[in-house]
Amino acid sequence: MISTSIYASPLYRLEKLSRRWGVDLWIKRDDLIPLWLGGNKVRKNVAILDAASKGGRKPEVLITNGGAESNHARVVALMGAQLGCEVHLVLHGDKPALSTRGNSFFYRSAGAATHYVDSEQIGPTIVRLERASLQDGRSVVVIPGGGHAVEGVEAYSNAVAELPTAPDYIVHASGTGGTQAGLLAGVEKLGWSTSVTGISVARAGQRGREEIIKLLPCSFPLDKIHFRDGYRFGGYERHSPELVSFIQSVIRDEGIPLDLTYTGKAMFGLRDLVRSGEIPPGSMVVFWHTGGLLNLTSMNL
Structure with missing residues (x-):
């Protein structure tokens, strides 16, 4: 059996960005889950292997x-x-x-x-x-890329309950769609009115939405799936000087490590949604940090 334990990741307020952006901004640090430096991939893969081990082998x-x-x-x-x-x-x-x-x-x-x-x-x-x-x-377990499986969705559905109160918005980096499907399911299960917005790191809008829909019940209201593909900066592992500069400014303000493939794009998208008024002033926002920091060590900057 899989004996690994998952601990609730830290949640705290980003004071400087809250003042600067005019929202009540919090961060959920799944990058600090203390296993394998894996962020959201830890929650998903542990759930997948736990399910595969139910028979005892x-x-x-x-x-x-x-x-x-x-x-x-x-x-x-x-x-x-x-x-x-x-x-x-x-x-x-x-x-x-x-x-x-x-x-x-x-x-x-x-x-x-x-x-x-x-x-x-x-x-x-x-x-x-x-x-x-x-x-x-x-005995063999084939794990879908990115942990894109119903067990991973359930892991993130359960993770929503770690939040002490319902925020107005949850914003996060969305790749294969499993994290977003799980957060949506968790919010729905708790009966919250929280809006969950996934900032795409690679996929275009239609395909990204389709992959999320595949992991949700048929009865799930599709108008609650907010998948934004305008902040991909050219696609997976692509970036620009503008994105690099933005990430560096956030690091200087809050000491929050962001990467160029996942969380930097998501935080950039969040700022844009606040600036445009799509996320109104004073809203309580949770930025769900999904990890991905080791990508920096292999990129040519």
Whole structure:
């Protein structure tokens, strides 16, 4: 069985930004969950493996996929090392030239097998690896990229209850959609009127919404899904001098670490929503920090 515990992440007020932006701004620091430096990927993957272990047999092989410098893949690699599992990471993108930078360092240090393939080969490679392990008589868990699964949604649905009161808004970085679906489900379960806004880090609006909808009950009101794709800065792992400058200003003001792939874009989007009046003055806002900081060590800035 998976014995790992998840602790409620810190929540506190951002005093300087609250005054400057004219809202009551709080931050939920999932980047400080004390396991595998994984942020939202920790909540999701622990829930997935807990569900897979219900029958009492610990998984022997873990297989997942992601980008060449995937935070999710790094969490699975470190989790597998702790549990004594064989780990296979099916990664799209170029194999890093240096083995001592970014998430790649942790893949290799944890003993995970890395398979760098073109995007269209991700599925077939996972199937081949799973079949080989099953033929050897080993138990296998295939974890969807990004922890994009109903168990991950449930983990974030439960996480909403860590908030002591209902904010007017929750804003966060939205990638594969699982975190946003979970936050929406959690708000709905508690009967709150809180608006949940996901700032897309990669996907365009229609596809992003579709992936979120797939993870929610058919009866969920679609008008509550707010997925904003105007702050992608060119796509996944893309950024601009404007984004870099903004992140640096937030760090100087609040000492909050943000990254260029996920949380920096989300905080930039939040500021824009406040400036435009879409989030009215005086609103209580929770910025849900989902992690992703190790991406900085592998990016060319």
